Amino acid sequence: MSVLQGMLLGILYYLGNSSIVAGPIGYYTIYRPLIGGFLTGLILGDPVTGLIVGATINLMYIGFISAGGALPGDMCLAGILGSALAITGGLDTEAALAIAVPIGLIGTLLWFGRLTLDSFFAHLADKFVEDGKPEKVWIADVLLPQLMLFFMTAIPCFLAAYFGASYIEGAINALGGTVLGVMIIIGGMMPALGIGLTLIYIFKGEARVFFFMGFLLAVYFGLSMIAIGFLALCCAIVYTQLKNVRGGEVNV
Amino acid sequence: MSDQVKKETNKLTDKEVRRSWITWLFNNQANYNYERMMGTGFMHSMVPIAKKLYKDDVEKQKEMLKRHAGFFNCEPCLGSSITGLTVAMEEQKAAGGDIDGEAITSIKTGLMGPISGIGDSVIQGVIVPLLLAFAIDMASTGNMAAPIIYALIMIAVVFGISYSLFMMGYKKGSDAILKLLENGIINKIISGANIMGCMVLGALVANYVSMSCGIQISQSVESVFNVQEQLFDAIIPKLLPLLMTLSCYQMLKKGLSSVKVLLVIVAVGIIGGMTGILG
Numbered sequence: 001m002s003v004l005q006g007m008l009l010g011i012l013y014y015l016g017n018s019s020i021v022a023g024p025i026g027y028y029t030i031y032r033p034l035i036g037g038f039l040t041g042l043i044l045g046d047p048v049t050g051l052i053v054g055a056t057i058n059l060m061y062i063g064f065i066s067a068g069g070a071l072p073g074d075m076c077l078a079g080i081l082g083s084a085l086a087i088t089g090g091l092d093t094e095a096a097l098a099i100a101v102p103i104g105l106i107g108t109l110l111w112f113g114r115l116t117l118d119s120f121f122a123h124l125a126d127k128f129v130e131d132g133k134p135e136k137v138w139i140a141d142v143l144l145p146q147l148m149l150f151f152m153t154a155i156p157c158f159l160a161a162y163f164g165a166s167y168i169e170g171a172i173n174a175l176g177g178t179v180l181g182v183m184i185i186i187g188g189m190m191p192a193l194g195i196g197l198t199l200i201y202i203f204k205g206e207a208r209v210f211f212f213m214g215f216l217l218a219v220y221f222g223l224s225m226i227a228i229g230f231l232a233l234c235c236a237i238v239y240t241q242l243k244n245v246r247g248g249e250v251n252v
Numbered sequence: 253m254s255d256q257v258k259k260e261t262n263k264l265t266d267k268e269v270r271r272s273w274i275t276w277l278f279n280n281q282a283n284y285n286y287e288r289m290m291g292t293g294f295m296h297s298m299v300p301i302a303k304k305l306y307k308d309d310v311e312k313q314k315e316m317l318k319r320h321a322g323f324f325n326c327e328p329c330l331g332s333s334i335t336g337l338t339v340a341m342e343e344q345k346a347a348g349g350d351i352d353g354e355a356i357t358s359i360k361t362g363l364m365g366p367i368s369g370i371g372d373s374v375i376q377g378v379i380v381p382l383l384l385a386f387a388i389d390m391a392s393t394g395n396m397a398a399p400i401i402y403a404l405i406m407i408a409v410v411f412g413i414s415y416s417l418f419m420m421g422y423k424k425g426s427d428a429i430l431k432l433l434e435n436g437i438i439n440k441i442i443s444g445a446n447i448m449g450c451m452v453l454g455a456l457v458a459n460y461v462s463m464s465c466g467i468q469i470s471q472s473v474e475s476v477f478n479v480q481e482q483l484f485d486a487i488i489p490k491l492l493p494l495l496m497t498l499s500c501y502q503m504l505k506k507g508l509s510s511v512k513v514l515l516v517i518v519a520v521g522i523i524g525g526m527t528g529i530l531g
Contacts (some may be wrong), residue, residue, distance in 0.1 A: 019282035024414070027281075028406045029381060034387055038399040048394040054397070055391035059460050062388070082346045089287050095461070120286030122292045122321070125283075129317045132310040133452070137317075138279075145283040169281065179525070185530050186521030187369040188462035189496055193513050195453050196500030201377045203501060207446040211513065214453050214454025219490050225389035225455055229382070232451035236444035 010158030033079025063198025074107025089168035094187030327371025463491035466531020487524030
């Protein structure tokens, strides 16, 4: 990895966290490992690997709800560093996932730091209003907090990507086959947690049986996700219509 | 500047209203902080409104902006309806309508909770996971159209919801928002979406959680009973991933934090991998 590539990854991580990519748009796109991994791959010259690893890492965070008690992890950092290390270290996707998730946990420290320090700028905004200079509020709301965020995110990500990349291959080789095998087993199971976190929100009442239906359709018929998605849409419509005909709740 | 042309009327034009929306869309979390969450962002989006409504009265500008400097936290896409509504209420107040500052604040903060509840469960709980499930499935074969399609759909969804709800809040007021929240259609869509989400997640378990039993029992010198192939694969091939997912769900539901569940997975992986039970 060149210094320039490392710096670009740092900037990518900043953009994923930043509000300058149209607020929620950045949060729903660059912040997701699916997109972040793909862009990481583009920067490092291997978009396909970046995309595949990023997509797998994203499975862990598929039901990520920032407001609720979902997995406290920084999926953006996990996606960028996980796919960067997979590309530079030649890691398996599952092993990259097993490394990425702890990275994501460390990344939440940046989030806490940012939300704590940002309180200062809220008072600065008050001061601009108090002085009768509302046109300056943007300095306190956007310019300064975003500058701070840039230094808080881009630099650690650059350092981790640049130096991590030079050591990852040696470290993996030193760990040996058994450790790598265990990491692959762990990484393979991890999406169960990501899916479990989403189930908390939707695995309710009458909808439960459809979870098993989707599972069986995939296992026995090998249908693609898109095919199951359309079938699921039809099932949902038919079910809602039938429920209306009977005119009431069918509580199970 | 068009400001000078309309100096006599302080009514808002499309220009300020749109500016307020754009400011909200971009900056609601620009200065996200523990003290007031999106408070600074909310106040920022009121700046173009205050400057227009009280063009010649700096004190009134101050009074209005201070009112919006406090705590605010809401799901930002659906929450833009509150921002739009606040613009309408401030405009009404500036025109001498009988609405006081406290009423504006209490309506604003009162809507925050219910709108976040719906917004988080619809957007982050249903739309995003469903789109991601399809995109991840496409992407796992290296299809580069997947991230692009996903991103384009998300951009359309966020812009569409944010803009139309801002304008609805601004033009139709709180009654319209409350009616939308109470409307049975939303509940029907949520329950339908739950069904769809459950089915897609079930398929995700089958395709993306991998776990297999490595136990092999030697029956005689030549024949070995492979538990995974000859027992699980013969009945339900992905039984272990299904059980693992349901166990994670149960642990989370019992109140275990996700980090603890993660540690359980790591422990199972280490024990299972070292002993050869998993493989």
